[in-house]
Amino acid sequence: MRRGFKAEAERLADRTRAQLGLQPYAPLPIRHLANQLKVEIYAADDLIDRSRIEQLNAEQPGAFSAATFHLPDGRTVVVYNPCSDACRTNSDLAHELAHLLLAHDVRELQQIAGHTFFTCDRDQEDEANWLAGCLLLPRALLLKEIYAGADAAAVAQKHDVSLPMARFRINTSGVLLQARRSRTPGTR
């Protein structure tokens, strides 16, 4: 990840959340952000038969989480996997919206031997994951939870995010250290 991106992402997330009228520690209703960005959200089984999605999940578990499409008429549509649980979906949608906020290139669709593949840029994936975490679990919210004694599982459940995202944010945001410092007398 390029130098300075992490701090930039925290600021972009704070700015985006402020534009939605959210307090720094308030949860982000991801569909409010989608509305503000004029992005339409559909479950994939609104568009194709659910059995085809279930088949894909069985053949390639985790292959399809969510994807963004820029339609010829100018609409932007995010399609998510309806078989994922609500927490995972929330994190996946935040990831897709993060790509849009960061003005990343649309992932290319490539046809190889009759199969359609998304080509992913690893750096852009890392950036989108990082920003998604900042949007859903801003530092102020995490600090509040950590002070209250919550762990990753509690944070994930309470704020409807995937457990890996909650763990990732708690481990990388520095809030554990900050909470420990403020609890230990004489280290301020």
Ligand SMILES: [Zn+2]
């Ligand atoms: Zn992505």
